[in-house]
Amino acid sequence: MTPGLVLAAQRGDTMAMNDLLTELTPYLGRICGPIALDSGPDAVQEALIAIFRHLPDLREPEALHGWARAIAVREAVRIARRDGRSSPAELDGLPSPQDVERAVDIRDVLERLPPEHRAVLVLRDLEGLPEEAAARLLRVPSGTVKSRLHRARASFRRAWQG
Amino acid sequence: MSWPVADLDPVRRLRALAAAIPGAYVAERVIPAPFAAVWAVAGDLEKEFGTFEPDMRRLTLDSARPDGRLVARARSRYGMRARFDVDLRPGWCWMQSRFLLVGLAATAVPEGTLVAQTGGVRVPGRAALVPWGVRAAGDRALARLAARVAGRPV
Numbered sequence: 194m195t196p197g198l199v200l201a202a203q204r205g206d207t208m209a210m211n212d213l214l215t216e217l218t219p220y221l222g223r224i225c226g227p228i229a230l231d232s233g234p235d236a237v238q239e240a241l242i243a244i245f246r247h248l249p250d251l252r253e254p255e256a257l258h259g260w261a262r263a264i265a266v267r268e269a270v271r272i273a274r275r276d277g278r279s280s281p282a283e284l285d286g287l288p289s290p291q292d293v294e295r296a297v298d299i300r301d302v303l304e305r306l307p308p309e310h311r312a313v314l315v316l317r318d319l320e321g322l323p324e325e326a327a328a329r330l331l332r333v334p335s336g337t338v339k340s341r342l343h344r345a346r347a348s349f350r351r352a353w354q355g
Numbered sequence: 356m357s358w359p360v361a362d363l364d365p366v367r368r369l370r371a372l373a374a375a376i377p378g379a380y381v382a383e384r385v386i387p388a389p390f391a392a393v394w395a396v397a398g399d400l401e402k403e404f405g406t407f408e409p410d411m412r413r414l415t416l417d418s419a420r421p422d423g424r425l426v427a428r429a430r431s432r433y434g435m436r437a438r439f440d441v442d443l444r445p446g447w448c449w450m451q452s453r454f455l456l457v458g459l460a461a462t463a464v465p466e467g468t469l470v471a472q473t474g475g476v477r478v479p480g481r482a483a484l485v486p487w488g489v490r491a492a493g494d495r496a497l498a499r500l501a502a503r504v505a506g507r508p509v
Binding site for chain 2: 205206207208210214222225229230235236246248298300
């Protein structure tokens, strides 16, 4: 991504906005997919709407991806909650070893986690964000990220080993 | 094992881009025909575009730039000429001139093909449209497109 593309889009060049959309969409799809699951396409759409509406506020074009990631994670959690396809965020409801053994891919495990826990997994395991940064982005205490991650990872580990 | 990835179909893409353009309206319509049949009409800028886009009489593709972007010359029903930058791909067309914007998208749905259109007169130099008449123009363009796909006179 060239900062020039962001600046042109901020100035109102819709061809630049179109190109920026092309560039951001695969990245947002990787962020929103694991968090919003079946609602992933809606989450990507809503994330892009929020990103483009607020694009004039982005002061540092180089920060585009981190800024877009934060918006996408929050939108994906919101859309997943709205569509109610996930179980409530009860940690006791995490997958049993028997369930996990039947899991054929990551999706099976993700479906058993609430969206907030999926968001932690995406930020820490996919994006490699430090705990503090993930907590800031999700607007929760660092300890919450830690406990969510511990539980989510435990279910993943069982799935991988199963 | 792989992480799930979310796709963005062209109609959702159009909604996202149009949402950033004050004054833009997205007209949508399901055409009961396969995607290939719909896009054979919608994506044929030189032969078909003028049959359904209300203000467009003739459009000529001029040249392709090294980045794959097309350049088109258009003439409106009122005789005005415009030079457009064009991004044309299956299910997606985005065109911008100094004074006009046109966006068209299509994606397969169980009932046929969902098509979406946006566009209008641009506020010069800005990502904004003069809002008057965009809703009626968009709905009319898609009604004409549906009729064209069905082989009816438009």
